Every structure is written in structure tokens, then in C-alpha cells.
Amino acid sequence: MNNNKTQQNTIEKNVLEKIQSGEVKMRSKTYFVLKVALLVIVALLVLVTSALLVSFMIFSLRVSGRLFLLGFGERGLMAFFVTFPWFILIADILFVILFERLLNHFKFAYRTPLVYTIGASALIIILAGFGLDRISFHETLFQEAAEHHLGPVGGLYTDIRLPPRQEGVFRGIVTSVATNISAMPPGWPAYNMGTSSMVSTNSAGPFINAFTMRRYDEDVDTDSATDTAMTWYVILPTGVSVAGFVKPGDVVLVAGDVLAASGTASGTVGGNSNGTSTGSGTIRAYGIREISAGDEQ
Amino acid sequence: MPEIDITDEQAALLVQNGDKDKFGLLMDRYKARLFRYGRKFLANEDNIDDVVQDVFIKAYQNIRSFDVSQKFSPWIYRIAHNTYINAIKKISRGPIYTFDFDTIVSHPVYEDPLIKETEEVEMKKMVEKGLGTLSPNYREIVILYYTEELSYKEIADILRIPIGTVGIRLKRAKEALKKGFLEESARKEEERESTREIEKVGRESGERKK
Numbered sequence: 001m002n003n004n005k006t007q008q009n010t011i012e013k014n015v016l017e018k019i020q021s022g023e024v025k026m027r028s029k030t031y032f033v034l035k036v037a038l039l040v041i042v043a044l045l046v047l048v049t050s051a052l053l054v055s056f057m058i059f060s061l062r063v064s065g066r067l068f069l070l071g072f073g074e075r076g077l078m079a080f081f082v083t084f085p086w087f088i089l090i091a092d093i094l095f096v097i098l099f100e101r102l103l104n105h106f107k108f109a110y111r112t113p114l115v116y117t118i119g120a121s122a123l124i125i126i127l128a129g130f131g132l133d134r135i136s137f138h139e140t141l142f143q144e145a146a147e148h149h150l151g152p153v154g155g156l157y158t159d160i161r162l163p164p165r166q167e168g169v170f171r172g173i174v175t176s177v178a179t180n181i182s183a184m185p186p187g188w189p190a191y192n193m194g195t196s197s198m199v200s201t202n203s204a205g206p207f208i209n210a211f212t213m214r215r216y217d218e219d220v221d222t223d224s225a226t227d228t229a230m231t232w233y234v235i236l237p238t239g240v241s242v243a244g245f246v247k248p249g250d251v252v253l254v255a256g257d258v259l260a261a262s263g264t265a266s267g268t269v270g271g272n273s274n275g276t277s278t279g280s281g282t283i284r285a286y287g288i289r290e291i292s293a294g295d296e297q
Numbered sequence: 298m299p300e301i302d303i304t305d306e307q308a309a310l311l312v313q314n315g316d317k318d319k320f321g322l323l324m325d326r327y328k329a330r331l332f333r334y335g336r337k338f339l340a341n342e343d344n345i346d347d348v349v350q351d352v353f354i355k356a357y358q359n360i361r362s363f364d365v366s367q368k369f370s371p372w373i374y375r376i377a378h379n380t381y382i383n384a385i386k387k388i389s390r391g392p393i394y395t396f397d398f399d400t401i402v403s404h405p406v407y408e409d410p411l412i413k414e415t416e417e418v419e420m421k422k423m424v425e426k427g428l429g430t431l432s433p434n435y436r437e438i439v440i441l442y443y444t445e446e447l448s449y450k451e452i453a454d455i456l457r458i459p460i461g462t463v464g465i466r467l468k469r470a471k472e473a474l475k476k477g478f479l480e481e482s483a484r485k486e487e488e489r490e491s492t493r494e495i496e497k498v499g500r501e502s503g504e505r506k507k
Binding site: 015031 | 312313317320321324325328329332346349350353354357358359360361362453454457458459460461462
């Protein structure tokens with residue numbers, strides 16, 4: 001017991017000596033105020049970055065037309081999940097966790113169960129993300145990127161409307177319509193008329209309904225040949241008639257899988273290329289949506 | 298004002314304003330408590346003096362961050378908690394605490410003073426005997442509640458966890474202590490029984506020899 005008291009007294013004496021000699025000094029009030037201010041600023045930056053990511057995710061889903069896939073049952077849902085920007089979502093979840101960890105320095109946060117602080121943080125970020133999407137923040141940046149004003153960052157925006165490689169949503173302007181054809185036109189990849197579920201039959205034999213479209217993006221210069229050189233042959237599902245449904249000049253979104261393609265699709269920005277794609281391919285469609293009607297009849 | 302009438306918070310305010318000697322008063326009041334907390338929490342730490350000294354040095358350096366409208370004890374215990382955790386980290390290789398799932402959802406909290414009073418004597422006995430068997434996160438909460446006699450709210454501020462988590466962690470620690478205590482009692486009873494059996498056999502064989 002006495003040994004304990006001696007130990008304690010020695011510590012007290014040592015600490016007081018260090019204080020009196022100036023070896024140990026009090027930190028100023030300003031230091032702590034700045035520390036809290038820095039914490040608040042970092043938390044706000046994390047919040048804003050996270051909200052930007054959410055709004056970009058919403059914007060990219062909307063602009064690329066991937067949201068439209070949700071209306072096409074299991075196939076559409078699968079394609080939606082495959083083409084979903086998971087990387088952004090994961091990055092955003094990490095930002096939510098970081099935001100919650102920063103908030104945890106404050107009494108109101110650490111006294112609240114984790115499920116509520118994480119939930120509230122996620123809700124704030126999602127609402128801020130929707131808010132940013134509503135004020136056309138990304139629309140403006142998208143235009144800037146299309147005009148090559150954003151440098152390397154612009155690639156994030158111009159890549160949004162690049163046609164997918166295998167499955168997803170393809171945006172295009174209808175160039176010609178072919179009804180009840182029994183063979184692919186010359187120059188297009190062959191299509192097996194015998195086995196596909198896209199093939200209908202009448203007295204004249206198996207036939208398909210199809211149309212051709214070229215890549216369409218209203219935000220890029222449509223006069224540029226390289227921007228719109230990708231041409232697709234779209235084969236429609238059995239029972240879907242092209243006549244009266246799509247006509248040349250219509251801008252459409254096509255949900256489908258690529259059967260065959262040639263050419264390139266690149267998203268380089270900052271140089272000469274701006275999300276260009278060239279070549280041709282065949283898409284087996286399971287969903288079509290008209291975005292705007294063309295003038296041609 | 299005589300020193301005995303000065304509250305911890307008033308003393309802290311005087312230190313903040315430059316009265317260095319009043320820090321001695323605060324050390325006087327907390328040195329025994331922080332030593333006791335440290336000894337129990339850092340059971341394997343040899344340099345407890347250095348660690349406690351470190352707590353007081355950090356407290357002095359950061360005293361201007363203390364809000365004098367709040368209670369002083371959770372503030373200095375928070376510094377002690379962080380310093381002790383760092384000391385444990387230095388000597389152990391693995392992580393001290395894993396993720397605590399009890400912080401995820403809310404747990405109802407009810408501190409019944411009557412139950413607390415009747416349980417206290419019994420629990421303090423168990424704490425003395427079984428503290429070493431508990432994992433660090435349960436051990437610390439038991440020390441803060443039964444040895445340091447801090448409230449749930451104060452413990453929540455020291456450990457920076459929800460008040461409900463303090464309650465559920467304490468409940469689990471008590472169950473673990475009781476279980477350990479019962480197992481130990483049963484083992485001792487078995488030992489006593491076998492000793493009595495041996496003595497009885499010895500007596501009987503002695504009588505037969507006679």
C-alpha cells in the first residue's frame with residue numbers, strides 16, 4: 001500500500017516538474033478549434049464527394065438508358081445488374097462509412113447506434129445526390145465534356161453513352177426498316193433462321209423483322225462521321241412487327257445482346273476521340289423504346 | 298476558496314487560465330483511481346507508472362479541449378482509456394478489439410438502483426476473482442462500472458459507444474463472470490469431495506489395521 005502511494009507521489013512530482021520547467025506545455029485553444037474545424041471540413045468534403053458520386057450514378061443510369069432495362073423482366077433485370085456501375089456504388093458505400101467514422105468524433109453520433117448513424121448518413125448523401133441530379137449539375141458537365149473542356153475527367157461523362165460490348169442498352173437513330181425478311185442483307189453477319197426464338201414462320205418460310213440504326217448521341221456533333229459510324233442491325237423478337245412501330249428517323253433505345261460485331265468502341269477523351277465507335281454489328285433485341293419520333297415517314 | 302471546495306471542473310478552468318499548481322490538485326484526486334484502473338486493465342503491463350504518467354501529461358497538454366460545462370471525470374478517463382489501449386497495442390500483436398456488433402442497434406437501458414445495490418457486493422467479489430478471465434472489452438467495462446463506480450452515461454462517453462451498448466456489454470460480462478464463478482465453485486466442491494473421500498478411505502484402512 002505504502003509502495004503504491006510512493007509510486008503515485010513520484011509520478012505527481014515528475015509531472016509537476018515537467019510542467020513547471022516548461023518541458024510539457026498546454027496546447028492553445030486555437031489548436032483545438034482548428035482541429036474541430038478541420039474535422040468538420042473533411043466531413044463536409046466527404047459528404048459532398050459522396051453525394052456527387054450518387055448523383056453521377058443516377059445520371060449515368062438515366063442518360064445511358066440502363067434504367068429502361070428494368071421494364072423487361074428477368075432478362076432486363078440481369079442486364080441491368082451486369083451493366084450497373086458497381087464500382088461507384090462500392091466507392092460510395094466506403095464514403096458513407098468514412099463519413100460515419102468522422103461523425104463519431106461528436107457526442108451526438110457515438111451515442112447513437114451504428115444502424116441509425118449509417119442510415120442517416122446514407123439518407124443525407126442519397127438526398128443530396130438526388131438534389132444534385134435535379135439541378136442539372138451533371139448535365140452541364142456532360143456538355144462541357146462533349147466540347148472537350150473537361151480534360152481527362154470528361155472521359156467519365158463521354159463514356160456513359162458508349163454502346164455496351166455485349167449486352168445492355170443501345171441508343172440509335174433508325175436508318176431503315178425491314179419487315180418479314182428471310183435472309184440478312186449482303187454485308188451483314190449471317191443469321192441462323194432455323195433455330196432462333198426471334199424467327200417467325202409463314203407460308204413462305206421463316207422470316208425476321210428487323211431495322212438498322214446508327215449510333216445516336218444528341219450531345220455530340222452529329223456531323224462528325226466518326227461519332228455516328230457505328231451501325232447496328234436490330235432483330236426484333238417474334239411477334240413484334242416493325243411496321244408502324246419504328247420508322248426511319250426515330251431515336252430509339254434497344255435492350256438486347258450483341259450477336260456479332262466488327263469495328264471499335266473507344267472512350268478516349270482529351271485527345272481527338274470523344275467516345276467514338278465505328279463498325280457494324282447485329283443486336284438481338286428483347287426491348288425497344290422510342291425516345292423521339294423522326295420526321296421521315 | 299479552500300482547495301477542498303473547488304470542483305474538478307473549477308480546478309480545470311483555473312489550469313486552463315494558467316494556474317499550473319491546480320493541476321496538482323487534479324492529479325491528487327485522480328492518481329489513485331487511474332492507477333487502480335490501469336492496474337486492472339493492463340494486468341500484464343510492467344511499466345504502469347510510465348503509462349499513468351503519460352495519462353497526466355496528455356491531460357495537461359489537452360486540458361484546453363475540456364469543456365468546463367461537462368464533467369471532468371469522463372474526460373480524463375477517456376484519455377486514460379486511449380493511453381491504456383495504446384499500451385496494450387504495443388505489447389500485443391493482434392487487434393485489441395474486433396468490431397463490436399452491440400453498437401449496431403439500440404438496446405433498452407434500465408439501471409435499477411435496488412438490483413444494483415443487492416448485486417453489487419456479490420458482483421464485486423466475482424470481479425476481483427474473475428476479471429482476468431474476461432476479454433479486454435468486457436474487462437474494461439466491468440472495471441469502469443464496479444471498481445470506478447461510473448454511470449452508464451459516463452462509461453458511454455469514455456468508450457464512445459451508445460449507452461445501450463454499455464448496458465448489453467455489462468450484462469454479458471456479468472453472465473460470463475457468474476458462469477466462471479459457478480464453474481470454479483463446482484470444481485472446488487469436487488476437489489473438497491474427493492479430499493473427503495480420500496480421508497475417509499484412509500481412516501477406514503487405519504481402523505482395519507488396528
